[in-house]
Amino acid sequence: MANFQKLTSRSEDYSKWYNELVVKADLAEQSAVRGCMVIKPYGYAIWETIQHELDRRFKEQGVKNAYFPLLIPKSFLSREAEHVEGFAKECAVVTHHRLMNDPNGKGVVVDPNAKLEEELIIRPTSETIIWSTYKNWISSYRDLPILCNQWCNVMRWEMRTRLFLRTAEFLWQEGHTAHATKEEAEDYARKMLDVYADFVENVMAIPVVKGVKSPNERFAGALNTYCIEAMMQDGKALQAGTSHFLGQNFAKSFDVQFLSKENKYEYVWATSWGVSTRLMGALIMTHSDDNGLVLPPHLAPIQIVLVPIYKTEEQLNAILDRMNPVLDNLKKAGVRIKVDTTDKYTPGYKFADYELKGVPVRLAMGGRDLENGTIEVARRDTLTKETVTLDGIEEKLLSLLEEIQKNCYDKALRYRIANTRECNSYEEFKEEIKKGGFLLCHWDGTPETEERIKEETKATIRCIPLEALPGYKEEPGVCMVTGKPSPRRVVFAIAY
Amino acid sequence: MANFQKLTSRSEDYSKWYNELVVKADLAEQSAVRGCMVIKPYGYAIWETIQHELDRRFKEQGVKNAYFPLLIPKSFLSREAEHVEGFAKECAVVTHHRLMNDPNGKGVVVDPNAKLEEELIIRPTSETIIWSTYKNWISSYRDLPILCNQWCNVMRWEMRTRLFLRTAEFLWQEGHTAHATKEEAEDYARKMLDVYADFVENVMAIPVVKGVKSPNERFAGALNTYCIEAMMQDGKALQAGTSHFLGQNFAKSFDVQFLSKENKYEYVWATSWGVSTRLMGALIMTHSDDNGLVLPPHLAPIQIVLVPIYKTEEQLNAILDRMNPVLDNLKKAGVRIKVDTTDKYTPGYKFADYELKGVPVRLAMGGRDLENGTIEVARRDTLTKETVTLDGIEEKLLSLLEEIQKNCYDKALRYRIANTRECNSYEEFKEEIKKGGFLLCHWDGTPETEERIKEETKATIRCIPLEALPGYKEEPGVCMVTGKPSPRRVVFAIAY
Numbered sequence: 003m004a005n006f007q008k009l010t011s012r013s014e015d016y017s018k019w020y021n022e023l024v025v026k027a028d029l030a031e032q033s034a035v036r037g038c039m040v041i042k043p044y045g046y047a048i049w050e051t052i053q054h055e056l057d058r059r060f061k062e063q064g065v066k067n068a069y070f071p072l073l074i075p076k077s078f079l080s081r082e083a084e085h086v087e088g089f090a091k092e093c094a095v096v097t098h099h100r101l102m103n104d105p106n107g108k109g110v111v112v113d114p115n116a117k118l119e120e121e122l123i124i125r126p127t128s129e130t131i132i133w134s135t136y137k138n139w140i141s142s143y144r145d146l147p148i149l150c151n152q153w154c155n156v157m158r159w160e161m162r163t164r165l166f167l168r169t170a171e172f173l174w175q176e177g178h179t180a181h182a183t184k185e186e187a188e189d190y191a192r193k194m195l196d197v198y199a200d201f202v203e204n205v206m207a208i209p210v211v212k213g214v215k216s217p218n219e220r221f222a223g224a225l226n227t228y229c230i231e232a233m234m235q236d237g238k239a240l241q242a243g244t245s246h247f248l249g250q251n252f253a254k255s256f257d258v259q260f261l262s263k264e265n266k267y268e269y270v271w272a273t274s275w276g277v278s279t280r281l282m283g284a285l286i287m288t289h290s291d292d293n294g295l296v297l298p299p300h301l302a303p304i305q306i307v308l309v310p311i312y313k314t315e316e317q318l319n320a321i322l323d324r325m326n327p328v329l330d331n332l333k334k335a336g337v338r339i340k341v342d343t344t345d346k347y348t349p350g351y352k353f354a355d356y357e358l359k360g361v362p363v364r365l366a367m368g369g370r371d372l373e374n375g376t377i378e379v380a381r382r383d384t385l386t387k388e389t390v391t392l393d394g395i396e397e398k399l400l401s402l403l404e405e406i407q408k409n410c411y412d413k414a415l416r417y418r419i420a421n422t423r424e425c426n427s428y429e430e431f432k433e434e435i436k437k438g439g440f441l442l443c444h445w446d447g448t449p450e451t452e453e454r455i456k457e458e459t460k461a462t463i464r465c466i467p468l469e470a471l472p473g474y475k476e477e478p479g480v481c482m483v484t485g486k487p488s489p490r491r492v493v494f495a496i497a498y
Numbered sequence: 499m500a501n502f503q504k505l506t507s508r509s510e511d512y513s514k515w516y517n518e519l520v521v522k523a524d525l526a527e528q529s530a531v532r533g534c535m536v537i538k539p540y541g542y543a544i545w546e547t548i549q550h551e552l553d554r555r556f557k558e559q560g561v562k563n564a565y566f567p568l569l570i571p572k573s574f575l576s577r578e579a580e581h582v583e584g585f586a587k588e589c590a591v592v593t594h595h596r597l598m599n600d601p602n603g604k605g606v607v608v609d610p611n612a613k614l615e616e617e618l619i620i621r622p623t624s625e626t627i628i629w630s631t632y633k634n635w636i637s638s639y640r641d642l643p644i645l646c647n648q649w650c651n652v653m654r655w656e657m658r659t660r661l662f663l664r665t666a667e668f669l670w671q672e673g674h675t676a677h678a679t680k681e682e683a684e685d686y687a688r689k690m691l692d693v694y695a696d697f698v699e700n701v702m703a704i705p706v707v708k709g710v711k712s713p714n715e716r717f718a719g720a721l722n723t724y725c726i727e728a729m730m731q732d733g734k735a736l737q738a739g740t741s742h743f744l745g746q747n748f749a750k751s752f753d754v755q756f757l758s759k760e761n762k763y764e765y766v767w768a769t770s771w772g773v774s775t776r777l778m779g780a781l782i783m784t785h786s787d788d789n790g791l792v793l794p795p796h797l798a799p800i801q802i803v804l805v806p807i808y809k810t811e812e813q814l815n816a817i818l819d820r821m822n823p824v825l826d827n828l829k830k831a832g833v834r835i836k837v838d839t840t841d842k843y844t845p846g847y848k849f850a851d852y853e854l855k856g857v858p859v860r861l862a863m864g865g866r867d868l869e870n871g872t873i874e875v876a877r878r879d880t881l882t883k884e885t886v887t888l889d890g891i892e893e894k895l896l897s898l899l900e901e902i903q904k905n906c907y908d909k910a911l912r913y914r915i916a917n918t919r920e921c922n923s924y925e926e927f928k929e930e931i932k933k934g935g936f937l938l939c940h941w942d943g944t945p946e947t948e949e950r951i952k953e954e955t956k957a958t959i960r961c962i963p964l965e966a967l968p969g970y971k972e973e974p975g976v977c978m979v980t981g982k983p984s985p986r987r988v989v990f991a992i993a994y
Binding site for chain 2: 031033034035038039040041042043046047049050066067068069070071072073074075076077078079080086090091092093094095096097098099100101102103109110112121122123124131134135138144150154155157159171173346
């Protein structure tokens with residue numbers, strides 16, 4: 003159970019608040035392996051809901067799950083030049099396949115006779131192994147499209163890691179599709195971005211800006227990277243998901259051609275798209291407060307918890323007899339409910355624990371409530387509580403859950419709107435960026451200008467928005483740095 | 499789509515039949531990485547049903563999912579002596595964390611400056627990393643029991659691999675529980691064996707013998723290994739799942755103690771239990787025939803497929819108009835249905851493909867059926883078909899699915915019973931074992947005798963059954979090899 007030493011407050015040290023919260027709320031912890039985390043049962047239950055909701059949406063788009071090998075031959079990674087350039091510096095490399103007893107009697111050592119002919123890389127992403135496989139699956143237009151996804155672990159040997167946000171090993175899904183035409187592939191990459199945005203906004207209650215990455219921020223090997231960007235409570239941006247249009251790059255690297263309806267050999271067009279356990283970081287940093295986690299109901303492993311307050315077994319049973327039919331009906335309506343009858347902890351301890359863990363609605367019922375036909379209903383998002391009559395309690399609770407879901411989203415959107423502004427000169431920009439938030443600025447479209455801004459201010463272009471943000475108009479202008487023409491404003495921010 | 503070159507028959511070459519079937523039915527294939535497979539969408543869909551059904555059963559037992567690191571420090575593996583002895587010879591070892599451009603311009607090479615201080619092993623199983631984590635989770639009896647499971651990939655560098663049956667990388671679940679008492683841990687290991695047996699028999703339609711492993715066949719580090727053993731159509735045994743009582747071995751290796759209710763420090767008691775994608779091999783080899791896969795309905799990704807036979811769009815629409823209400827009702831009843839209206843392939847091609855893929859029920863409807871109010875219903879398990887009236891078709895199909903499920907199980911059980919027999923002398927045993935099947939024999943309980951039998955006949959003790967097999971009595975006797983006393987017969991077989 004949790005440790006109730008007070009959390010560092012967000013205003014005191016946002017970063018410390020985050021690190022403490024992840025551990026105290028039993029979401030995850032550092033493991034004995036550098037940069038790799040243990041996802042604890044409560045954190046994993048949230049991830050399972052994320053998986054379940056996304057998987058359903060993928061399948062509605064015709065996607066099928068499959069599984070490809072963890073290990074990638076080093077030579078595969080090298081086939082696509084930009085791709086290997088992007089990942090080579092953070093690869094975990096398998097070089098041997100056996101241990102042996104140390105001849106000097108010091109435990110076990112790597113057996114030098116078990117060296118692999120070719121080193122194998124733990125997948126940092128699977129484009130190369132998947133396109134080497136697709137080569138055998140595709141010969142005719144009849145075999146297209148292929149719409150595969152895999153849920154798996156990947157590894158990128160990052161030097162500075164933080165739980166969920168940046169870990170050497172992380173869990174994710176990666177979709178990889180193959181199409182007969184450029185248009186179909188581009189449409190599919192866009193469609194999956196919409197699937198991500200729908201999920202993140204409606205289930206995770208996190209408002210996002212849909213956009214396109216500038217060339218500097220593109221995925222290694224992509225022609226175009228679409229993304230959704232969210233704003234955290236410290237004003238920093240967090241990339242919540244990406245969908246790449248890969249053109250024919252990987253098809254050419256792995257020689258994947260198909261015979262078209264017109265009987266001509268053509269290279270296949272590709273997309274890939276992924277979200278990861280990083281979404282857990284976005285979830286925590288968007289909604290939570292100085293008392294702990296705040297979970298939007300659609301994603302909460304426990305949506306409603308009932309804590310009976312009792313002295314005798316008889317009292318407990320009377321409370322349960324009264325409440326069980328109510329809870330059963332809510333369960334039938336799909337609500338995730340827990341009744342905490344354990345006597346290991348006091349009600350006060352339990353209240354604090356469920357608050358820390360972000361359970362959206364906490365019900366408490368004691369002897370007097372039972373007499374009066376009332377129950378105490380506490381909301382996690384507003385930290386308010388009221389005693390209400392049991393008449394029509396089921397409908398009240400169902401609509402309360404939806405109200406909390408909406409409130410989580412609205413609050414996050416208000417914060418983002420309040421911290422988004424236009425900025426027209428580079429001098430102004432350099433001051434404004436220190437305050438955090440999204441800055442909408444004109445940019446001349448060159449990597450050089452973006453690079454200069456990054457070096458001087460640490461801000462990057464989070465995306466070129468697909469449409470103007472609410473309350474803003476899309477209009478041309480001149481680059482705030484070089485004065486050259488700009489077709490539209492782009493979103494700058496300091497990013498995670 | 500599938501390749502209809504005729505399958506090698508089981509009688510001609512069972513092993514070749516299996517290998518061909520796995521590939522032709524689009525279940526899995528070899529990847530470019532030695533010993534690692536690609537699980538194709540159709541195979542993965544079966545695995546997803548396995549996962550879903552097992553996961554639900556685990557959660558009913560109070561189990562929660564979590565995630566632990568892929569990589570294990572070499573020193574952790576060494577802490578439990580038997581454990582490292584069991585796994586050292588098949589470990590994939592990560593030694594470096596970066597690639598670099600070859601100074602000689604030959605692509606990328608491992609960066610010699612990025613050597614890890616301590617080598618990391620890709621988990622062959624996770625007892626060590628999990629018990630090093632549990633140490634931080636457990637301090638008092640209040641923290642117990644811990645009932646965690648993870649769904650993940652593991653790696654054992656096997657020299658000879660076969661799709662699903664023995665692959666270097668495989669997918670599995672591994673449950674790891676921690677308990678305050680020996681009794682509770684032993685009970686839990688037994689309970690999970692029952693969960694596995696229930697799932698394998700009722701969902702996979704594979705009869706199993708529940709038993710205990712002899713010391714030679716125990717998991718490395720366990721005090722007791724419970725198992726379920728199935729018989730394949732070639733008379734060989736396949737271990738379908740194991741549940742280990744680990745005693746205090748791992749708690750002692752990682753110093754995991756708890757303060758008991760009596761205020762005394764005690765070492766924690768452990769279990770672990772797992773099933774893997776090997777179950778896919780058991781599924782294929784138990785039910786399938788020379789025409790392809792046969793899937794028990796409870797596990798089939800598509801339970802009923804409708805192939806409309808039509809010449810014009812109008813005919814197709816008339817068939818769909820008639821059948822859609824029927825199919826919608828079946829879907830509401832939870833049946834997994836596909837309607838194959840693609841015009842890329844002929845009906846004959848589709849029939850052959852669904853037969854190869856083991857779809858339990860195939861419906862065909864053409865213009866004449868529509869006029870007559872009939873439909874053709876083909877059963878995959880018996881390869882029979884009949885034209886039936888559409889009156890009450892929903893109920894007929896629902897009960898047909900259950901009949902097929904039962905028939906799959908019954909047929910496998912009949913086969914096992916027909917190939918199980920007692921054997922009382924070692925001379926007889928040496929002859930009988932060549933015919934395959936389960937031989938019920940008395941054994942003196944010593945590793946030496948078991949070892950000798952294995953060397954001379956390749957047969958091993960699959961298990962000491964928890965109760966006598968149906969039709970047999972549990973009674974003492976004398977060892978067929980040494981003549982020493984034996985409390986009960988054990989199951990010998992040649993095993994996968």
